[in-house]
Amino acid sequence: xxxxKGPWIIRDSPSPLSQFSAAIxxxxxxxxxxxxxxxxxxxxxxxxxxxxKEKNPLDEKQALRFSSHGYQFIERIRYxxxxxxxxxxxxxxxxTTAIRGxxxxxxxxxxxxxxxSIPIVRRALERSQVGPKRRALTDSHEAICVVFGRDTTGxxxxxxxxxDYNITISSGMKYNTLNxxxxxxxxxxxxxxxFKLISHSNNQTVTEREPTxxxxxxxxxxxxxxxxxxxxxxxxKSKLHETITRLLDRSSxxxxxxxxxxxxxxxxxxKIKILST
Numbered sequence: 656x657x658x659x660k661g662p663w664i665i666r667d668s669p670s671p672l673s674q675f676s677a678a679i680x681x682x683x684x685x686x687x688x689x690x691x692x693x694x695x696x697x698x699x700x701x702x703x704x705x706x707x708k709e710k711n712p713l714d715e716k717q718a719l720r721f722s723s724h725g726y727q728f729i730e731r732i733r734y735x736x737x738x739x740x741x742x743x744x745x746x747x748x749x750x751t752t753a754i755r756g757x758x759x760x761x762x763x764x765x766x767x768x769x770x771x772s773i774p775i776v777r778r779a780l781e782r783s784q785v786g787p788k789r790r791a792l793t794d795s796h797e798a799i800c801v802v803f804g805r806d807t808t809g810x811x812x813x814x815x816x817x818x819d820y821n822i823t824i825s826s827g828m829k830y831n832t833l834n835x836x837x838x839x840x841x842x843x844x845x846x847x848x849x850f851k852l853i854s855h856s857n858n859q860t861v862t863e864r865e866p867t868x869x870x871x872x873x874x875x876x877x878x879x880x881x882x883x884x885x886x887x888x889x890x891x892k893s894k895l896h897e898t899i900t901r902l903l904d905r906s907s908x909x910x911x912x913x914x915x916x917x918x919x920x921x922x923x924x925x926k927i928k929i930l931s932t
Contacts, residue, residue: 670699671850672843674780674798678704678741679835680814683806685714689721689729690836691803696725698843703728704800706735738802738817746783746868747799749776750818751842752809753832762897763812766823769842773849776820778907782865801842803835816897819904866913874913875899877920884927 677695682688682705692703705713718729735741742748749772755764767775780799802818804810809832815821824833824841833841878899882892908916 671847672698672700675700675843675846676702676704676745676797676800677803677839678706678735678800679803680706680738680810681805682707682713682835685717686721687806687835688713689718689725690834691839692718692722692725692728694725694836694839694843695728696723697840698847700728700843701797702731702733704733704735704741706738706741708736738814741800741802742817745797745800747776747779747820748818749799749801750810750815750821751801751803751838752815752821752823754809755823762894762901763815764821765901766821769822769824769845772820772822773846775905775907776846777850777853778865779819779904782867801839803839806835866908866910870910870913871900871903874903874916874920877917877924881920881924881927884924884931 675698677691677700679688679691688703688705695703707713712734713732715729715732719726722729752764752766755766776799783798802810802814804814810818822842823831824838825831826833875896879892879895882895887895903913
């Protein structure tokens with residue numbers, strides 16, 4: 656550990672992003688990891704993860720040179736071999752990509768814009784922390800992580816499917832790819848600004864518990880079972896799970912609306928089974 660003295664993050668008040676962590680997949684350039692750590696310190700994030708199958712994927716000395724007051728993020732990096740391990744640690748994963756799908760059938764890369772994503776992710780974060788079954792945040796389980804891809808090729812389709820939400824920051828130009836640290840700065844600033852605005856203006860009391868992830872997953876499972884008994888085309892079944900999941904996340908249904916969907920799918924499935932016998 657470093658022998659440097661003094662606080663490494665100076666805040667006027669607790670950061671709105673104190674429950675956020677960041678991860679980068681198979682980083683190729685140590686300086687980008689250093690700059691990412693510096694940005695994380697600017698906005699008061701929690702932890703930095705590096706996803707890599709290699710045992711020593713990062714030149715930490717070089718990363719430290721570019722981290723400035725974010726040096727402790729480099730010194731406390733947590734290395735994981737697979738993105739699945741990150742999935743197990745966090746309630747919410749937010750993927751980032753500069754490449755949006757050109758075809759309507761490419762559901763995976765039908766990403767949110769930054770403006771669309773911020774209120775949606777905030778509501779998801781609130782849902783994960785309310786209700787009688789709230790899971791306490793511990794060292795082994797955390798709230799939300801923003802996942803950045805490789806310096807040159809970004810995140811694969813399979814990696815994006817493992818994220819709950821995927822964001823594209825549009826520059827409005829033909830060349831839309833941002834450096835990892837630049838994208839992080841824009842994204843963290845936007846989230847911080849929105850969270851601060853909402854915290855000052857929203858004093859309403861929540862009267863109804865928001866649906867949990869497990870309840871949403873139950874809806875998806877029921878519709879998959881409904882598709883199975885109704886002879887839904889096999890080539891469409893692979894996209895059904897992802898489509899319904901993204902629809903539910905995008906619309907943020909109430910608990911009452913979710914149970915209505917569950918009831919419909921369950922009754923339809925049962926009715927078809929009876930008629931088929």
